[in-house]
Amino acid sequence: MIPELDLRNLLRRDPGEMSVLARAVQEVGFLTVSGTDLTSDRVERVLDAYRAFFRLPDDDKRAVDMARTGANRGWGAPKSEQVDPDANPDFKEVFDCGYELPDRHPFEKRNLGVYAPNQWPEKPLGFRAEIEAYYSEAISVGREILSAISDALGQSSASFADAFDPPMALLRGNFYSARPEWAGDKDFGIAAHTDYGCLTLLAMDGAPGLEVRMPDGRWEPIIAAPGTFVINFGEMLEMWSGGRIKATLHRVIGGAWERISVPLFLNPAYDTNVAPPGSGQIILAGEHLSRRFNETYLHLKTAG
Numbered sequence: 337m338i339p340e341l342d343l344r345n346l347l348r349r350d351p352g353e354m355s356v357l358a359r360a361v362q363e364v365g366f367l368t369v370s371g372t373d374l375t376s377d378r379v380e381r382v383l384d385a386y387r388a389f390f391r392l393p394d395d396d397k398r399a400v401d402m403a404r405t406g407a408n409r410g411w412g413a414p415k416s417e418q419v420d421p422d423a424n425p426d427f428k429e430v431f432d433c434g435y436e437l438p439d440r441h442p443f444e445k446r447n448l449g450v451y452a453p454n455q456w457p458e459k460p461l462g463f464r465a466e467i468e469a470y471y472s473e474a475i476s477v478g479r480e481i482l483s484a485i486s487d488a489l490g491q492s493s494a495s496f497a498d499a500f501d502p503p504m505a506l507l508r509g510n511f512y513s514a515r516p517e518w519a520g521d522k523d524f525g526i527a528a529h530t531d532y533g534c535l536t537l538l539a540m541d542g543a544p545g546l547e548v549r550m551p552d553g554r555w556e557p558i559i560a561a562p563g564t565f566v567i568n569f570g571e572m573l574e575m576w577s578g579g580r581i582k583a584t585l586h587r588v589i590g591g592a593w594e595r596i597s598v599p600l601f602l603n604p605a606y607d608t609n610v611a612p613p614g615s616g617q618i619i620l621a622g623e624h625l626s627r628r629f630n631e632t633y634l635h636l637k638t639a640g
């Protein structure tokens with residue numbers, strides 16, 4: 337069982353809820369959070385918007401194909417990402433959008449993959465407005481949860497909160513078709529991986545598919561209805577917390593049904609040093625993220 341928390345209890349720093357949170361981040365590395373301002377209706381609308389996009393003919397989606405760019409904003413076709421080098425590229429398709437630096441920023445920063453310009457499709461109508469609004473709201477919720485975590489671990493500091501201004505946040509719609517007939521042992525909706533960044537706030541449509549690697553090695557299924565969020569942590573936060581916070585493996589094998597999930601990957605600003613405290617190392621958040629993008633997106637992979 338994954339610990340189930342309520343954001344309202346976390347916001348008032350309820351001692352019982354805070355200790356469940358502290359255990360959850362250090363042991364299983366997965367939890368669910370409900371009681372946010374993002375209601376089930378709100379999340380259903382977001383899921384509908386992505387669903388309508390993914391149902392467009394491939395020719396329409398190709399107009400915003402990330403493979404034509406040097407970044408990962410827009411549509412990623414099936415098999416455009418390989419999250420596990422021992423598995424085949426994933427059969428999911430995605431739509432990614434994220435933080436764009438304001439125009440006044442130096443050009444070389446704006447040109448970085450992690451801050452690349454978004455690509456918005458002309459259809460479905462209202463898609464951009466729906467997704468952009470959700471992107472901001474989801475970041476606020478994610479930041480509230482991060483702040484509760486740093487309090488729960490006794491690590492609260494203004495510099496931690498400031499590090500997320502501005503965030504390198506990426507919002508993704510994942511579309512899993514029914515598991516294809518040709519799929520074999522090495523084919524997954526998304527193969528086993530840890531997320532790259534800090535905190536992932538994951539909405540899903542209520543269909544099964546996500547499995548989490550538990551400390552005892554079992555793969556545990558997790559299902560959440562719209563309005564309940566699955567929260568997990570990425571490699572960057574594991575490093576930055578000196579290993580206290582766990583980046584946990586997870587995967588989707590897929591089944592005889594379609595499924596949509598919407599993760600928000602929340603990361604600090606590019607120049608944040610996320611190396612383990614006291615290690616004397618410097619690991620810039622933006623460099624870690626760029627490296628992981630280059631390793632997993634087929635169109636960004638460097639030869640050799």
Ligand SMILES: O=C(O)CCC(=O)C(=O)O
Nearest residue numbers: 510526546586588597599
């Ligand atoms: O679809 C899911 O539930 C998980 C998606 C995921 O792990 C990811 O996009 O990183």
Ligand SMILES: [Fe+2]
Nearest residue numbers: 529530531586
């Ligand atoms: Fe993931």
